[in-house]
Amino acid sequence: MARYARVKGSIALITLTNPPVNALSAAVRRGIMESVSRALKDEQVKAVVFCGENEKFCGGADIKEFSGSMSGPPLVPLIHSIEAGEKPMVAAIEGVALGGGLELALGCHYRVANTKACLGLPEVTLGLLPAAGGTQRLPRLIGIPAALELITTGRHVSAQEALQLGIVDQVAQGSAVQAAMELALSVIGQPLNPRRLSLRAPVWAPDVDGVCDAALAQVKQRSRGAMAPVACVQAVRAAAMLPYSKGMERERQLMDTLFRSGQAQAMQYAFFAQRNAGKWSLPNGSQWNNTRARDVQRAGVIGLGTMGRGIAVSLVKAGISVVAIETDAKQLESGKKAVTAMLQRDAQRRGVSPPLHLLTFTLSFHQLRDVDLVIEAVFEDMNLKKRVFSDLCKVLRANSLICTNTSGLNVDELAAVTDRQPLVVGMHFFAPAHVMKLLEVVYGARSSPEAVATAMALGKRIEKVCVAVGNCSGFVGNRMLKLYLDQSVYMLEEGATPEQVDQALEEFGFAMGIFKVSDLSGLDVGWRVRKASGLIGPDVDPVKPSRWRLGRRYCPLPDMLCQQGRFGQKTGRGWYLYDSPGSKEAKSDPEIQTFLEDYRRKYGIIPRRITSQEVIERCAFALANEGFRILEDRIAASPEDIDVIYLFGYGWPRHRGGPMFYASQVGLSVVLEKLEHYHRIHPDVPSLEPSRLLRRLVAEGSPPIQQWKSHIKNLRSHL
Numbered sequence: 048m049a050r051y052a053r054v055k056g057s058i059a060l061i062t063l064t065n066p067p068v069n070a071l072s073a074a075v076r077r078g079i080m081e082s083v084s085r086a087l088k089d090e091q092v093k094a095v096v097f098c099g100e101n102e103k104f105c106g107g108a109d110i111k112e113f114s115g116s117m118s119g120p121p122l123v124p125l126i127h128s129i130e131a132g133e134k135p136m137v138a139a140i141e142g143v144a145l146g147g148g149l150e151l152a153l154g155c156h157y158r159v160a161n162t163k164a165c166l167g168l169p170e171v172t173l174g175l176l177p178a179a180g181g182t183q184r185l186p187r188l189i190g191i192p193a194a195l196e197l198i199t200t201g202r203h204v205s206a207q208e209a210l211q212l213g214i215v216d217q218v219a220q221g222s223a224v225q226a227a228m229e230l231a232l233s234v235i236g237q238p239l240n241p242r243r244l245s246l247r248a249p250v251w252a253p254d255v256d257g258v259c260d261a262a263l264a265q266v267k268q269r270s271r272g273a274m275a276p277v278a279c280v281q282a283v284r285a286a287a288m289l290p291y292s293k294g295m296e297r298e299r300q301l302m303d304t305l306f307r308s309g310q311a312q313a314m315q316y317a318f319f320a321q322r323n324a325g326k327w328s329l330p331n332g333s334q335w336n337n338t339r340a341r342d343v344q345r346a347g348v349i350g351l352g353t354m355g356r357g358i359a360v361s362l363v364k365a366g367i368s369v370v371a372i373e374t375d376a377k378q379l380e381s382g383k384k385a386v387t388a389m390l391q392r393d394a395q396r397r398g399v400s401p402p403l404h405l406l407t408f409t410l411s412f413h414q415l416r417d418v419d420l421v422i423e424a425v426f427e428d429m430n431l432k433k434r435v436f437s438d439l440c441k442v443l444r445a446n447s448l449i450c451t452n453t454s455g456l457n458v459d460e461l462a463a464v465t466d467r468q469p470l471v472v473g474m475h476f477f478a479p480a481h482v483m484k485l486l487e488v489v490y491g492a493r494s495s496p497e498a499v500a501t502a503m504a505l506g507k508r509i510e511k512v513c514v515a516v517g518n519c520s521g522f523v524g525n526r527m528l529k530l531y532l533d534q535s536v537y538m539l540e541e542g543a544t545p546e547q548v549d550q551a552l553e554e555f556g557f558a559m560g561i562f563k564v565s566d567l568s569g570l571d572v573g574w575r576v577r578k579a580s581g582l583i584g585p586d587v588d589p590v591k592p593s594r595w596r597l598g599r600r601y602c603p604l605p606d607m608l609c610q611q612g613r614f615g616q617k618t619g620r621g622w623y624l625y626d627s628p629g630s631k632e633a634k635s636d637p638e639i640q641t642f643l644e645d646y647r648r649k650y651g652i653i654p655r656r657i658t659s660q661e662v663i664e665r666c667a668f669a670l671a672n673e674g675f676r677i678l679e680d681r682i683a684a685s686p687e688d689i690d691v692i693y694l695f696g697y698g699w700p701r702h703r704g705g706p707m708f709y710a711s712q713v714g715l716s717v718v719l720e721k722l723e724h725y726h727r728i729h730p731d732v733p734s735l736e737p738s739r740l741l742r743r744l745v746a747e748g749s750p751p752i753q754q755w756k757s758h759i760k761n762l763r764s765h766l
């Protein structure tokens with residue numbers, strides 16, 4: 048797992064060989080240890096160069112090993128033996144040097160990268176810290192402030208930035224291995240102590256304590272309850288305050304705590320869940336590795352509202368030609384201005400020229416005749432979308448795909464009006480579409496595997512995290528969201544305030560509570576959907592609207608807010624008050640408190656104290672319970688897919704893994720018990736009734752989440 052070769056007469060070249068990213072598995076660590084010892088013993092060898100096979104230096108520790116018992120030589124003494132070696136050691140960094148990979152390079156006496164390399168210490172994104180000396184060596188190389196920034200964010204830096212920061216000694220235009228060998232030959236015989244980072248004092252900075260305090264405050268504010276960023280700051284502070292050996296001790300203690308924490312498990316689960324989502328499968332057995340995607344060179348975007356604009360920007364940024372269509376000249380012009388401005392801003396930030404030549408703005412559907420695929424992003428109205436779909440069939444090539452950006456309408460019903468049902472899929476983007484990472488690719492009953500493969504591949508190309516999901520109202524994300532929203536507003540009826548609910552959710556780790564998010568998205572959106580679905584109609588009493596609709600509990604509070612023109616941020620008033628329409632800072636609104644008190648009085652509800660624990664349990668377990676139903680219904684292929692949707696589309700905190708992972712971590716029997724409890728109290732809320740799948744999994748002994756998929760397969764026949 049590490050290849051040894053003597054090259055240029057006096058250089059030992061040690062190549063890490065563990066595709067795809069040369070992760071530091073036990074076998075690789077053993078291979079490095081044996082190779083280093085051989086190089087140090089061989090009198091012909093005067094210097095050592097480390098590199099990775101396939102032009103990838105090293106992606107860090109093997110994350111898969113973290114869930115089992117660790118074996119093989121530990122990394123810390125291994126890196127120490129490299130640093131202490133009496134022959135110059137040079138890291139030749141190509142591709143990636145991440146985590147333990149970069150720590151290995153920091154143990155070397157010199158580092159050379161090629162221009163395409165990227166470097167970083169992303170352990171914090173896995174709920175860990177760089178515990179192979181990274182928190183102690185990096186500050187000694189680049190100083191406390193820069194090390195704090197890199198270690199607490201896990202940000203990857205380019206070779207050029209690494210050179211500026213002082214992480215690498217040289218950036219090679221061509222092969223980093225060749226350049227490293229030349230450097231190695233040139234430094235033979237030079238003293239090594241000045242190059243041993245563990246012997247250095249950290250680069251001096253004024254008021255180190257103040258810098259660390261500021262970093263701590265910043266990470267606490269940014270990461271809301273995540274332990275790893277805080278531990279990263281503590282470890283770097285130790286590098287500034289303590290001798291190297293004591294700093295290493297502190298690093299190890301902090302790592303031990305993190306490693307055992309549920310947060311690290313959640314974040315490592317999220318890492319693999321994200322990658323597994325790309326390995327989609329359909330109930331008919333078609334999947335990512337047996338279906339070919341079509342190439343998409345030209346795409347159409349219908350509708351240049353907020354969503355269409357973001358979609359057009361994402362496509363063009365990936366080098367795809369876009370024909371953008373509007374039906375109204377004024378709308379077309381304002382869409383064109385907005386898309387152009389977004390592309391210009393992005394290009395300016397990246398120091399390139401905006402790819403405006405890839406864009407055509409037009410009022411004419413005929414310009415779509417050459418496109419490979421169309422994404423419809425018109426208003427969320429079934430009849431309008433059907434009209435667009437049948438119009439498209441008149442102009443498109445017979446083999447062009449038609450995709451809809453609906454956030455929950457029936458994809459089969461839309462496909463049925465076309466002449467190409469197998470070529471219709473949903474591509475559900477999240478607003479703003481050029482920023483949000485998630486894309487739900489929705490397959491209908493007649494969507495062809497090729498159409499799904501094409502939408503998934505296109506999503507990947509425009510740098511989205513894609514999840515293939517089945518067709519049902521709201522698909523996965525919004526179907527679950529509805530129940531989470533329901534619980535939140537029921538709790539307002541029962542005695543909570545929007546502030547209390549939001550605070551509990553934010554302390555749990557959400558960047559924003561549900562009421563702040565609702566204000567941001569616009570309360571009128573849901574109002575319109577409820578009207579269209581028949582929940583609100585002329586028969587509803589305007590003075591005392593019913594709290595019982597379509598056979599279950601209904602909370603009219605959001606409708607009543609909309610009737611007052613409180614649509615959220617856009618009107619300056621929603622669940623919160625804003626300084627002016629469009630401003631973002633949510634302030635408590637005494638009018639809302641009075642409104643809620645009047646409401647409870649009107650319906651004879653005696654308010655009670657609702658704890659943060661109840662908020663989290665009702666919201667999170669309602670989400671997970673619907674997730675189980677979604678798995679029963681085969682709308683999602685795995686609990687991981689559901690979690691990825693919530694992590695990337697709905698702000699679920701990464702250190703909690705996702706709603707399904709959270710349920711597994713809390714314990715399925717606890718979740719079942721709690722749901723039974725809440726359902727007993729609220730029998731008029733069917734969504735709180737524990738799902739059959741949850742009951743069966745508990746009866747099967749609550750298997751770990753990684754095993755649910757096979758249990759679901761077996762259980763499905765009994766359900």
Ligand SMILES: CC/C=C/CC(=O)SCCNC(=O)CCNC(=O)[C@H](O)C(C)(C)COP(=O)(O)OP(=O)(O)OC[C@H]1O[C@@H](n2cnc3c(N)ncnc32)[C@H](O)[C@@H]1OP(=O)(O)O
Pocket residue numbers: 067068070106107108109110111122143145146147148169170173175176177178179319322323
């Ligand atoms: C005490 C010592 C402590 C050390 C701490 C650490 O080192 S923790 C690990 C730190 N490293 C990382 O966090 C890097 C994680 N990997 C990535 O960010 C990316 O994979 C990449 C290296 C930038 C490559 O990205 P790319 O998009 O090209 O590929 P994928 O992400 O799809 O990955 C390809 C497959 O490789 C698997 N993989 C990647 N990194 C690791 C790893 N460190 N350990 C184990 N496996 C890894 C990944 O899961 C993919 O596998 P598939 O089976 O193909 O899905």
